[in-house]
Amino acid sequence: MAHRPLPPGSQAWRRIVVKVGTSTLTAGTDALNPPRMLDLVRQLAALRASGLDVVLVSSGAQQAGRERLGFPQESKTIPFKQMLAAVGQGRIMHLWEQYFELYDVIVAQVLLTRQDVEDRHRYLTVRDTFEGLLQHGIVPIVNENDAVATDEIKVGENDSLSAMVANVIEADLLVLLTDTDGLYTADPHVDADAHLLECVEHIDAGVYGLATGSRSGLGTGGMYTKIVAAEMAMRSGTSVVIASGNRENALAGALERTVPATWFPARITPDEGRKRWMLAQAHTAGSVWVDDGACQAVVHGGKSLLPVGIVEVQGTFERGALVSVRDSSGREVARGLGNYDSADLRRILGQRSCDIADILGFDYGPEFLHRDKMVLL
Ligand code: GLU
Numbered sequence: 001m002a003h004r005p006l007p008p009g010s011q012a013w014r015r016i017v018v019k020v021g022t023s024t025l026t027a028g029t030d031a032l033n034p035p036r037m038l039d040l041v042r043q044l045a046a047l048r049a050s051g052l053d054v055v056l057v058s059s060g061a062q063q064a065g066r067e068r069l070g071f072p073q074e075s076k077t078i079p080f081k082q083m084l085a086a087v088g089q090g091r092i093m094h095l096w097e098q099y100f101e102l103y104d105v106i107v108a109q110v111l112l113t114r115q116d117v118e119d120r121h122r123y124l125t126v127r128d129t130f131e132g133l134l135q136h137g138i139v140p141i142v143n144e145n146d147a148v149a150t151d152e153i154k155v156g157e158n159d160s161l162s163a164m165v166a167n168v169i170e171a172d173l174l175v176l177l178t179d180t181d182g183l184y185t186a187d188p189h190v191d192a193d194a195h196l197l198e199c200v201e202h203i204d205a206g207v208y209g210l211a212t213g214s215r216s217g218l219g220t221g222g223m224y225t226k227i228v229a230a231e232m233a234m235r236s237g238t239s240v241v242i243a244s245g246n247r248e249n250a251l252a253g254a255l256e257r258t259v260p261a262t263w264f265p266a267r268i269t270p271d272e273g274r275k276r277w278m279l280a281q282a283h284t285a286g287s288v289w290v291d292d293g294a295c296q297a298v299v300h301g302g303k304s305l306l307p308v309g310i311v312e313v314q315g316t317f318e319r320g321a322l323v324s325v326r327d328s329s330g331r332e333v334a335r336g337l338g339n340y341d342s343a344d345l346r347r348i349l350g351q352r353s354c355d356i357a358d359i360l361g362f363d364y365g366p367e368f369l370h371r372d373k374m375v376l377l
Pocket of ligand 1: 059060061062063146156157158
């Protein structure tokens with residue numbers, strides 16, 4: 001497959017996740033830096049105003065807690081870190097909210113743990129939350145829920161968390177703002193020949209070998225976790241750029257390619273990634289038989305599949321499961337990710353979409369299979 005060329009400006013992106021590390025938020029000091037945060041908000045608000053869906057993954061809760069508590073005696077214990085995060089998260093959100101308010105942008109706090117994206121049911125809930133927020137033009141501000149996340153359920157650092165978020169919302173770009181311009185061929189602090197890699201198309205052991213770790217000491221991640229995140233994101237169709245948050249206009253500059261940065265271009269779009277995954281599955285969780293009108297509309301009319309066109313449901317499946325669409329002869333004509341589980345679907349099949357809420361007491365939208373979440377066979 002041909003490489004997707006990197007678009008020259010931000011206009012080509014549809015949905016982006018911007019991850020800002022602690023060292024960027026503190027501008028290299030040990031306290032949150034309001035001018036730095038405000039400057040980032042200005043750039044994020046401009047992207048939002050240009051029509052992009054924007055999600056901010058903000059670290060810095062623990063550091064904000066340290067600052068608020070007057071830099072208490074450090075401890076490596078989990079309760080200590082949980083305490084720092086619990087104190088600092090509110091503080092950092094308060095600042096973000098105030099600054100975004102200046103640009104008339106509404107923000108929302110989303111705190112996640114690993115389970116929220118790994119458990120299928122929770123994943124769908126989280127996805128719905130993000131969709132709802134983005135549809136209303138709200139900027140979700142994400143962090144790990146450090147105050148309650150134990151070691152077993154923790155992602156542990158926000159590079160990977162931001163790649164997970166990019167996957168959930170099918171972002172086409174993930175921007176990792178940190179305290180260096182990107183990935184170097186060697187440590188630029190010790191090797192005069194070291195140079196910045198502008199584009200990494202494949203991540204292999206050699207690329208991991210170049211990741212020497214973060215120098216700031218404040219954040220949890222380093223270059224290694226950024227490469228892990230980049231690999232994760234690229235696989236699901238999200239391009240990644242690592243750039244320095246210390247540069248003026250860092251975010252806009254990274255997108256417009258006017259500041260030094262390392263790009264990791266995805267070779268497929270999130271949409272292609274999802275479709276390939278659906279086609280590659282040997283088994284689906286169940287089947288729905290559709291009438292001839294619905295079959296025509298789906299196969300030739302480019303339409304979504306509504307419950308009214310479904311005549312029978314086979315199998316037991318969860319909401320979000322991969323389900324086959326079969327014509328009256330039983331032939332599989334399409335497959336897609338269902339909006340209703342099999343029990344609910346049995347109650348609404350043959351019914352008009354406007355009656356779903358009355359029948360079920362809730363509704364997840366008028367379609368059983370949305371066009372965008374379906375492939376024809
Ligand atoms: N969740 C942590 C915090 O807000 C940051 C994790 C990281 O540095 O990647 O303090």
